[in-house]
Amino acid sequence: MARRSTVQHDPRIAGEPELSARLDTADFDAPPPRRPRRGGWSGGGGRWLVWTGRIILWALIVVVVVNGIRAPFERFTRQEVAAPNGAVQEQHGFPVERGMAFAAQFAGVYLNFNPDDATSRSSKLAAFLAQGMDPQMGWDGFGKLAAVAVQAYDLKASDANNAVVSVAFQSGPRRMLLSVPIYYSGDDAGERFVVSGRPAILPAPAPADLPQVAKPETDDAAAAELKPQLEGFFKDYADGDTAGLQRYVAAGKSLPSFGGALTFAELKEIVVPVGGATREIQAVVVWTVPNGDVPPTPDSTDPATAGGHLEQAYRLTVEKQGDKWFVADIRGAGRVAD
Template identity: 80%
Template sequence: MARRSTVHDPRIADGPGLSATLDPADYEAPPPRRPRRGGWSGGGGRWLVWTGRIILWALILVILVNGVRAPFERFTQQEPVMSNGAVPAHNGFPAEQGMAFAAQFAGVYLNFNPDDAASRSRKLTAFLAEGMDPQMGWDGFGSYAAVAIQPYDIEATDAHNAVVSVAFQSGPRRLMLSVPIYYSGDEAGRRFVVAGRPAILPAPAPAELPQVAEPEIDEAATAELKPQLEGFFQDYASGDAAGLERYVAAGKSLPSFAGAFTFSQLKEVVVPVGGATREIQAVVVWAVPSGDVLPTPGTTDPAAVGGTLEQVYRLTVEKQGDKWFVADVRGGGRVIG
């Protein structure tokens, strides 16, 4: 409904003047509110909303914590990584120096007899921590000898502690010595010490060696090469440079034994089928000198001949024209046949 104006219009006679008050009837009353159908208009329903929010945030928090913790745990459980991304070997323990220290110790520890007990004890002092048994468990009786002592392996538990395996030979047996050692670190002088009693263990048995199939042999080339190789090995042993040049391929230079051995026999030559350049195998028997006495071929005097030593060589040979020449000499590989 439109509101009536209270402004006096002079065109209307006897109209009312400007009213100073408002007539409540000039306005309509607001429509009444409709009551809500169903539901509860009270504020108590909000606890469901807040409970849902709390559960949601708790779930998000658990996911975030697990997502951050898992890679962190994997990282901390791994070995430390160097700046270039590589993992330091042996947990930061100086393996080469530690193995050398253990091998030196083994050389003293593994050799003893009653006549040398005092000397052995003094030598062991250089490896042992203060207060350790100077004989390291030996009662002073009996004797033992070891040769061919070599560091074999190392197992480092951290940057300061490791167990070194040392290989050695005693009589016909090949054995291992396990030596626990401690490393002081860079700040304490980079020193080593034997950290406990060693232990002698059996060495691994030799590996099974599978047979290699025999190559197809070139009989004609074998017949051509055999006299050439006999002359070559004779000059190769004696060190006759001029004679050696007759058998060496053009542009090649080979050292010689210079009289350290004397050629005795070319026992076998294996020449596979191939082209003008081939890799062959030769079994050579050397006469080994006895002391300062040079061996004499053909003699039966043991003092002059000494002994013989059979060895296997791989040679690279090249055919130039109708003759074969030696281009290279190396140690033999796998046994053929």
């Protein structure tokens, strides 16, 4: 029976490389080799910039084209041009304010006539009429007409040279309108106006319907405190007593007075809403108006010296300082709840 050799063989044999059970960590730290990418798009950043530039360029072109179309359309369709302070307001290039002033001046002459003044009227009208027009503008020389409160009311221009102006006026108890066609020569022809046709009298619109307003909740206690203060204030406010007036005016405030032009007669009504130390109140005051140059005499029964009475409504800002009320401001009341 053969025996196994007891000689141990060294695994390391001379002349052969030494084997080691340890791993070299440097092999793990090294990055894997890069493979060439297939199917990619090299140089894409440049193309995106080109397309972005094209989009921006087309957007600018669209904006320019739209504005170019819209601008003339707005110029032709607008009815009025908002004018800054000091500038001439225009419709279709027609000067509105100057045209209305010309028509109102013409109406003041045209609407007033009587047989005794026919010659004078025709000579005055000549300043507004073109050559060859009827010097009396349709009036046959008979009858009478008188107009007051002549005011330019409206203007409608059809183009830069032609317009129709409405002029409001009062004749007796009636309020009416006069329609006046006028022509404007333009800037290159002296900026002149002329009546271009026969006027027309029209009825004016009726007064508007005024809705009722609710009365505010009132403070009767504050009204009782304010009444004597306001009576003294309005008396000195009418008389022009500067020193006396300051007793009723809030500290740091100064108010002008009538200086004797009117005389205080009565504080007829006072409305004081609920509030704090500063309030907006309403007062109805009765003034005595002089009868000509004669100063009015209170409680006089003589018509020559009694004067007339006129009711006026005021809105006052009052402030309570300590235990008294003082006036900080006074102005027209506007609409007062009845």
